[in-house]
Amino acid sequence: MGLSEAPHLVGSGVVVTGLSVGFRGTRRALDDVSFAVDGGVVGILGPNGAGKTTLLSVLATALRVPAGQAWVGGHDVGTPSGRRAARGLIGWLPQRFDLAGGMSVQDTVAYAAWSNGADPAQSFVLAQDALALVDLSDRARERVRRLSGGQRQRLGLAAAVAHRPPVLLLDEPSVGLDPQQRLRFRASIRAAASDRIVLLSSHLLEDVAQVCDRVAVMDRGRVLFLGSTAELAALGQSSDGGAGSTEATTPLEAGYLHALEGDTDQAPS
Amino acid sequence: MTRAATRPVPILVLTAMAAGVLALTVLGTFSVTSWAYADWTAVSAVTRESQVYTGPWVAAWCAWIAGRYLGPRSMLCLPSAARSGARIVTAHAGVITAGALAGFAAGLAPVLWSTGQRATYGSLDWLVLAGSVAVLLMFCSVGYLIGCALPRAASVIAAATAAFAVILLAETWGPVVAPLRLSTPSVGLYETGTVAAFRVVFFTALALALVVASARIVADRTTTRSVGNYVGLAVLVVPLLLGGVARAAGPDAVVREARPPASCTRVGSVPVCVHTAKATLLPAVATAVDKVLTSVDDKPAVPLTGVSDAALGRTTAPDVLVMDLQTADGNWAGWAAADVAGYISGQQACNQRGDASGDAAEAAIDQADVSFGITAWLTQAAGYTAPLNRSETADQVADTFTRLPTIQARQLYERFAPQIAACQLSSSALP
Numbered sequence: 001m002g003l004s005e006a007p008h009l010v011g012s013g014v015v016v017t018g019l020s021v022g023f024r025g026t027r028r029a030l031d032d033v034s035f036a037v038d039g040g041v042v043g044i045l046g047p048n049g050a051g052k053t054t055l056l057s058v059l060a061t062a063l064r065v066p067a068g069q070a071w072v073g074g075h076d077v078g079t080p081s082g083r084r085a086a087r088g089l090i091g092w093l094p095q096r097f098d099l100a101g102g103m104s105v106q107d108t109v110a111y112a113a114w115s116n117g118a119d120p121a122q123s124f125v126l127a128q129d130a131l132a133l134v135d136l137s138d139r140a141r142e143r144v145r146r147l148s149g150g151q152r153q154r155l156g157l158a159a160a161v162a163h164r165p166p167v168l169l170l171d172e173p174s175v176g177l178d179p180q181q182r183l184r185f186r187a188s189i190r191a192a193a194s195d196r197i198v199l200l201s202s203h204l205l206e207d208v209a210q211v212c213d214r215v216a217v218m219d220r221g222r223v224l225f226l227g228s229t230a231e232l233a234a235l236g237q238s239s240d241g242g243a244g245s246t247e248a249t250t251p252l253e254a255g256y257l258h259a260l261e262g263d264t265d266q267a268p269s
Numbered sequence: 270m271t272r273a274a275t276r277p278v279p280i281l282v283l284t285a286m287a288a289g290v291l292a293l294t295v296l297g298t299f300s301v302t303s304w305a306y307a308d309w310t311a312v313s314a315v316t317r318e319s320q321v322y323t324g325p326w327v328a329a330w331c332a333w334i335a336g337r338y339l340g341p342r343s344m345l346c347l348p349s350a351a352r353s354g355a356r357i358v359t360a361h362a363g364v365i366t367a368g369a370l371a372g373f374a375a376g377l378a379p380v381l382w383s384t385g386q387r388a389t390y391g392s393l394d395w396l397v398l399a400g401s402v403a404v405l406l407m408f409c410s411v412g413y414l415i416g417c418a419l420p421r422a423a424s425v426i427a428a429a430t431a432a433f434a435v436i437l438l439a440e441t442w443g444p445v446v447a448p449l450r451l452s453t454p455s456v457g458l459y460e461t462g463t464v465a466a467f468r469v470v471f472f473t474a475l476a477l478a479l480v481v482a483s484a485r486i487v488a489d490r491t492t493t494r495s496v497g498n499y500v501g502l503a504v505l506v507v508p509l510l511l512g513g514v515a516r517a518a519g520p521d522a523v524v525r526e527a528r529p530p531a532s533c534t535r536v537g538s539v540p541v542c543v544h545t546a547k548a549t550l551l552p553a554v555a556t557a558v559d560k561v562l563t564s565v566d567d568k569p570a571v572p573l574t575g576v577s578d579a580a581l582g583r584t585t586a587p588d589v590l591v592m593d594l595q596t597a598d599g600n601w602a603g604w605a606a607a608d609v610a611g612y613i614s615g616q617q618a619c620n621q622r623g624d625a626s627g628d629a630a631e632a633a634i635d636q637a638d639v640s641f642g643i644t645a646w647l648t649q650a651a652g653y654t655a656p657l658n659r660s661e662t663a664d665q666v667a668d669t670f671t672r673l674p675t676i677q678a679r680q681l682y683e684r685f686a687p688q689i690a691a692c693q694l695s696s697s698a699l700p
Contacts, residue, residue, distance in 0.1 A: 062341075062348040062490070088351040098342045107279070112344055117351030159344040163351075 013038035013197055014059060014167060019068035021054050021221075029054040031221035032068070041193045043212035043229070044201040045256055051221040052201035053095055056169045059199065060092040072167055088117045091165035093156050095172045095201075101145030105136060105155055108144055112159035123162075130162035134188040150181030154188055161192045168192060170200040174207050186210050209252050217259040225259035232256060277360035278334055278368075286330040286365070287372030290405075293322035294376025302380050305596040306547045307387035311455045312380055313394035316401040318449050319376075323405060325432035327369050328412030332428035334361060335416025335483070341490050354488030361413070362480050369409055370402065390530070390546035391456065396465035403472030404448045408432055410479030417483045444522035446471060446512040454523045456546040457580030464522045467515060475508040529581050536562065539573055544580035547594065550601075554578075554594070557606040560651035561613070566679050569613035570686035576609065600655065603648070607655035610647035614640045618692035632695065635662060639694045642666025643682070650678070662696050669699055 014037045021030040030051045044052045057063040058070055058077065065078035073089040076082035099108060109127035118126050131137045134154040139147065147155060153173060161168060170189065174182045189200065189211050202208055208215055208229065215232050217225035225232060229252060236254025297319025301311050338345050339357070346357055381393065412428035419427060439447040445464055454460065481504045530545040534552070536559045543551050558576050562569060575589040583591060590612045595604040619637040641663035648655050649671065659667070670678045681699070688694035 060347070060349040084354075087349055087353065090349045092347055092349040093344075094342055094347070096342055097344045097347075098340050099344055100337050103345075108345065111338075112346070112350075115338075115346035115350040115352045115357060156344055169349075 013073070014199065015069075015071040016055075016059075017069050019055070019058065019065065019070055021051075021058065021063065021066055028221045030058070033218075033221070033223050034068075035216060035223060035226055037197055037199065037214075039197055040213040041189075041198040041200060041211055043208035043215040044199060044218060045203065045205065045208055045215055046201075046218035047203055047260070049220070050203075050218040052203075052218055053171050054221075055218070056092070056171045056199060056201055057094075059167075060090055060094075060169050061087055062092070062094075089166050091116070091160040091163065091168045091196075093160040093168075093170045093173055095175065097156055099144045099152060099155065101143065103144055104140070105142050105144060105147070106131065106140040108155060109158045109162050113162035116163035116165070118163045126162045126164065127158075130158040133161065133191050134158045135184065148181075150177050150185065153177060153181070153185060157185070157188055157192060164196075166196050168196050168198045170198065172201055172203070174202065174204060182207070205250070205253050205256055209250075217256060219260050225255075232259065235259065277357065278338075278364045282330075282334065283364060283368035286327065287368040287375075289326050289330070290323050290369055290372030291376040293326055294319050294373055295379060297322050298377065298380040300597065302383040303597070303599070305594075305599075305601050306550055307384040307389070308456045308546060308596075309384060309388055309391035309393055310457075310459055310546075311453050312384045313397040314450070314453045314460070315380070316377060316398050317404060318451075318453055320401065320404055320408065320449055321436055323373070323376075324408040324436060324448065325429040327405065328408045328415070328432035329425045329429040331365055331409045331412035332416035332419075332424040334365065335413045336419070336421060336424045339417055339487050339490075340421075348490040353490065355484040358413075358417075358480060358484040358487055362410075365409055365413070366406060369405055373402070373405055387549075388546070389548050390544070394460060394465065396462060396469060397460050400465055400468035400472060403469050403476060406476040407448065407472045407479070408435075410476040410483070411435070414479045414483045414486070417486045442512075443516045443519065445515045445518075445520060448472070450522075455580070456544050457529055457578075457582065458523050458525055460523055461521060464520055471508060471512055471515065474511060475505075478504045478508045525582055531578075531581055536576075537567060539575060541576040542581060543578035543594070547578060547580065547596070550594065550596070553602045554592070554605055557602055557651065557653065558609050560653070561606050561609040561647055564610075564647050564650040564679075565613060565682055568679075568683055568686075570682065570689040571613050571615060571617070573609075573613060603653040603655040606651050606653035607644060607648045607657060610651065611640075611644045613689075614643040614647060615689045615692040615694075616640050616644065618690060622692065635696050636692050636694060638662035639666050639696050639699070640689070640692055642696075643670065643689060646670035646678070650675075666696060666699060 017034045019030050019033040020028055022028045033055065044055065046052050054063065058065055059072055061077050061083040070077045072086040075086040077086050106127055109130050110123040113123040113126045114120055128137070131140055134157050136151060136154055136158060139151065144152070144155065157173065173189065174185050177185055186207060189198070192198070200207070200212060212229055215227065215229050216223050232255035233251035234255065235258050236251040298315045301308070301315050341348060346353055352360070411431060415428040415431060416424045435448055439449055439451055444450060445467065482502050485504070531542045532545045532548040532551050533540055533542040534555045535541065536555050539558065541551070541555045541558050543554060554576070572588040573590060575586065577584055577589055577591050579591050579593040590609065592605060592608045595601045598604060619640050622633055638660045639662070641657060641659055643666060645657055645659060645663060645667040670681065673681065682689070685694050685698070
């Protein structure tokens with residue numbers, strides 16, 4: 001199980017081949033991206049503007065596929081019917097999301113479960129489970145507006161997982177959280193990832209190191225590295241030091257910086 | 270955890286919207302219940318006209334609902350949601366329609382019940398009512414679409430404003446495709462079945478097209494704005510073309526009854542007739558005619574061979590007073606008496622005068638004031654009050670007649686009868 005360059009797993013998981021997305025007037029947000037994920041937690045690392053959000057938005061069916069192909073659970077999200085079919089399989093936590101401040105925490109999650117396809121009668125139970133997963137059961141009856149930033153982020157995660165999707169897309173989920181909140185949030189993600197594919201974008205190496213089995217390093221719309229976190233760390237240890245590598249404090253960080261410099265033979269063609 | 274949590278729209282939100290519809294419908298229709306008689310034509314029409322209030326209300330609520338649940342980054346229904354698109358829009362539309370119709374039906378109950386109890390003629394025009402329902406749903410759909418297209422708090426204001434704009438432009442659209450009209454037809458007139466049926470079809474089609482467009486917009490939601498997100502609006506072309514053709518054809522939306530039924534009585538030799546719908550008013554109308562004629566000892570300066578309700582249509586018969594009963598006013602009998610008094614004070618002759626200038630104009634104004642003064646005196650002498658808008662000269666003339674003993678006042682009136690009938694009595698000629 002894990003991450004590979006070869007898109008041979010169309011029948012399950014997440015598969016992307018030659019995906020390119022261009023925004024008018026700027027360079028391409030995604031440039032010929034290909035990879036396949038058939039299980040586990042995959043971190044998508046990269047600096048701001050690397051294309052992480054665009055990639056997850058395409059997989060979440062919130063952006064069209066202008067060139068290339070993308071499958072989620074065997075459904076081509078480049079076609080309307082494929083998008084419709086894939087939507088039941090996806091749980092998405094966008095980088096920025098809105099919540100209705102006047103709604104209760106439990107109603108928010110139950111509503112999200114229902115809108116994501118859950119049976120109305122089951123939505124309550126699903127919401128309770130999701131809130132337990134993110135350790136918010138004790139705040140279930142609170143109004144959303146009374147939650148802290150970290151609690152809102154965990155609520156977002158609960159809303160994304162409540163319908164028990166096999167594919168979970170998390171876009172910079174720990175941005176803006178303080179260290180303690182991040183610890184709790186990572187625990188929530190680990191719990192949510194136990195039985196599904198998770199793609200987690202981040203520019204925080206700590207998050208990836210703590211949560212992910214596999215990692216993809218992106219920059220300027222291209223995937224520069226695909227492999228396990230251990231392989232990325234090994235890449236850092238084996239490198240003889242580039243301009244950034246000398247400033248790295250951990251092997252993973254060194255590997256990441258090394259990958260960004262493009263000095264790796266693990267980048268897809 | 271409550272089951273209400275996963276209803277498409279929480280019951281509290283629906284209840285608030287429906288309660289507002291109820292209250293505003295009562296507000297918009299209640300005045301008809303205070304009319305001196307029960308008029309099914311007017312009641313049918315106000316089911317539509319009352320939406321001058323309910324239209325913006327439901328539009329604003331529907332925009333709020335759409336914006337709350339369907340913003341492109343709302344965790345409640347992200348673009349990635351399985352129910353995103355037609356499924357959630359139809360779920361919303363179903364409960365919104367149910368809530369709005371429940372409020373509307375409850376709001377109409379008082380006026381329908383009251384009219385049912387009092388009416389002596391006609392019945393509710395179901396096609397007009399169906400058209401009103403279609404208009405209400407159209408307002409809901411307009412607000413919902415705006416909420417989907419502009420999922421921000423401002424969409425609420427935009428939706429209410431759009432609804433008001435549609436209402437304010439009612440006269441511009443023309444009577445066939447205008448959501449509502451600014452004047453309410455009453456008995457004697459009726460809304461043609463063809464136009465009423467067309468309106469049901471047109472506004473239902475428009476509401477459905479707006480819902481389809483909303484579904485397309487929601488289904489096509491992306492995290493980036495683009496023209497492609499709004500291609501669903503193209504579906505609106507169909508009903509708009511339909512409306513354009515109908516507007517160009519310009520059929521009469523409201524026509525007069527061909528043979529309106531009359532209820533009549535006699536005051537001396539003068540027949541007094543009203544539309545059968547106003548039969549309950551006939552004794553009071555006859556009494557007003559009798560008392561005014563008695564004030565001049567049954568010797569009116571202007572021949573009076575009949576009094577006829579305007580709802581019966583204009584008449585070519587000579588010397589017949591066609592009376593537009595002010596039944597929406599509690600003092601309608603006073604106004605009826607003033608109408609009779611005005612008729613026998615020569616006001617028709619005053620009204621028929623052509624334009625004049627210089628001294629002739631001053632004389633004409635003075636003579637019209639005299640006619641008004643005599644009208645006021647006669648109305649008062651008959652035992653009625655009517656707040657006529659009188660000039661100083663008219664007040665002086667009324668005082669002159671009022672101060673005189675009844676016999677002398679009648680003699681004065683009789684003496685100047687030819688001049689009064691021709692509207693040629695000057696104030697200087699009076700004592």
